[in-house]
Amino acid sequence: MYTLVADCVSKAFGERRVLTSASLRAKAGEVRAIFGRNGEGKSTLLKIAVGWLQPDSGVVRMGNVAFTRASLPVLARHGVFYLPDHELLAPGLELKRQLTLFERRYGRRHHREAARLARVEHLLDRRPGSFSGGELRRAEVALAIVRMPVVLVADEPYRGLTPADHEELTGLFRALAAEGCAVIVTGHEVPSLLAAADHVTWCTNGTTYELGTPADACEHDAFRRTYLGPSFEGLNVLRKPVA
Amino acid sequence: MRTPARIALPVILPRAAVLWALVRLVVASLPLATGSPFGSISPSPIAIVLLCGLVGLVDVSVRGERILWANLGVQRRVLYAAYAAAAVPAECLLALVHR
Numbered sequence: 001m002y003t004l005v006a007d008c009v010s011k012a013f014g015e016r017r018v019l020t021s022a023s024l025r026a027k028a029g030e031v032r033a034i035f036g037r038n039g040e041g042k043s044t045l046l047k048i049a050v051g052w053l054q055p056d057s058g059v060v061r062m063g064n065v066a067f068t069r070a071s072l073p074v075l076a077r078h079g080v081f082y083l084p085d086h087e088l089l090a091p092g093l094e095l096k097r098q099l100t101l102f103e104r105r106y107g108r109r110h111h112r113e114a115a116r117l118a119r120v121e122h123l124l125d126r127r128p129g130s131f132s133g134g135e136l137r138r139a140e141v142a143l144a145i146v147r148m149p150v151v152l153v154a155d156e157p158y159r160g161l162t163p164a165d166h167e168e169l170t171g172l173f174r175a176l177a178a179e180g181c182a183v184i185v186t187g188h189e190v191p192s193l194l195a196a197a198d199h200v201t202w203c204t205n206g207t208t209y210e211l212g213t214p215a216d217a218c219e220h221d222a223f224r225r226t227y228l229g230p231s232f233e234g235l236n237v238l239r240k241p242v243a
Numbered sequence: 244m245r246t247p248a249r250i251a252l253p254v255i256l257p258r259a260a261v262l263w264a265l266v267r268l269v270v271a272s273l274p275l276a277t278g279s280p281f282g283s284i285s286p287s288p289i290a291i292v293l294l295c296g297l298v299g300l301v302d303v304s305v306r307g308e309r310i311l312w313a314n315l316g317v318q319r320r321v322l323y324a325a326y327a328a329a330a331v332p333a334e335c336l337l338a339l340v341h342r
Contacts, residue, residue: 052313072313073247081314090308093254098311101254105315107244147314 002061003028003182004080004151006049009058010206011041020206021058024049026151026182031173033193033214034186035227036203042186043085045203046155049184050082051075062151079150081143083157088140089128095139096124099146108148118142118172134165141172151182158189166192190228194218202227247317251325255299259329262302263295266330267337270294288334292327299326 004026011019018041026032026049036042047053049060051070060070062078072082082088089098099111115121118138128136137157144152154173158166166189173196177183187193194200200217202209204226211217218224224232270291271282303309303322312322 052310071318072310073316073318076314077316082310084310087307088310088314090306090311092306093308097254101250101315104245105247105250143314 002026003063004049004075004153004184005061006045006055007059007061009045009048009055009060011044011048011053011055017206018044019048019055022203022206022208024184024201024208025210026153026184027199028150028180028182029177030198031177031183031185031196032199032201033197034184034201034203034208035188035190035193035217035223036186037227040203041206042203043155045208046082046153046184046186050080050153052082052084081147081149081152083140083144083152083154085155085159087128087136088143089136091127091129094125094127095120095142098128099124099142102143102146106147109146111142111146114142114145117145117175119168133160134162134168137161137165137169138172141169144176145172148179149176149181152176152184154183154185156187157185158187158192163192170196190232247315247321248325250315251312251317251321252328255322255325256329258302259295259299259326260333262298262326263291263330263333266291266295266298288338291334292330295330296323296327299323302326 002025006024008021008023009019010021022041022045024045034042044053048055051060051067051072051074054069060067062075096111099114103111115124118141120135120139120142123131123135123139128139131139157169161169170192173183173185185193185196194214197214200211200214202211202223211220211223270286274283275281300319300323303312
């Protein structure tokens with residue numbers, strides 16, 4: 001049983017058809033990675049799944065509820081948390097204030113505990129405008145930790161981060177999944193994403209292919225040839241322990 | 244657990260009050276462009292309230308808070324209403340002063 005499903009969605013921007021029949025499935029307790037070349041529609045698929053963008057056709061389902069015109073505020077009330085590819089945090093509000101908003105709204109976890117888990121306690125009284133890239137991403141995940149979402153959808157969360165930050169972020173995603181959250185992540189940081197993921201989806205030519213486990217994905221001929229490239233040496237990444 | 248409106252209002256209301264003052268100032272300054280005196284047009288208070296709601300949505304966008312509010316389950320119409328609501332007592336007060 002999937003927690004969140006975007007089924008057979010299509011989307012065109014003017015003359016350009018980005019998605020023809022793509023699907024996204026989020027499963028409780030799993031981290032699912034979506035790979036695909038730039039412009040293949042990964043972000044579009046994620047935006048449709050969380051209700052930030054309306055598809056031309058297709059349906060979004062959350063549990064047993066089908067949404068023909070899903071919107072993020074409505075899905076958020078059902079437990080979806082969207083981490084976009086650009087900044088989520090409001091630059092003008094202190095981090096503590098933003099975490100407190102989520103704490104008061106959903107009442108799932110104390111903001112100090114979330115800040116401690118995401119290692120952003122020292123940033124609580126600062127505004128996100130002054131954060132480094134890694135701090136910003138950890139602070140954004142802290143919002144998700146306060147929220148304790150049913151589904152976390154993160155678009156390119158590893159972009160611009162150092163390898164050390166990759167490991168921390170992976171630990172946070174795994175920790176959320178261990179608590180029963182369904183996590184969807186996209187990006188091009190193959191080792192980090194494969195280390196984080198339980199399942200791999202490939203988005204290409206307007207559609208999606210479920211490749212299975214990271215080991216299965218690495219054995220997939222077309223995926224290896226078209227996306228990973230000939231120099232990819234296989235799955236030699238180790239999963240980090242849960243934070 | 245608080246409702247979307249109860250979450251949004253404490254953050255939005257102080258901003259909305261400032262925005263209402265700016266909207267009033269801009270509207271009062273518009274006649275200067277045609278050589279007419281400052282404040283020579285008197286728009287309907289309802290129009291000002293509605294305009295404040297619209298400008299408020301732009302304000303949220305400029306501040307980069309659209310996805311933050313959406314993740315909080317706060318819909319655009321709630322944000323619009325919060326910005327417009329702040330203009331209502333301000334317009335009432337202004338009407339009393341003008342009497």
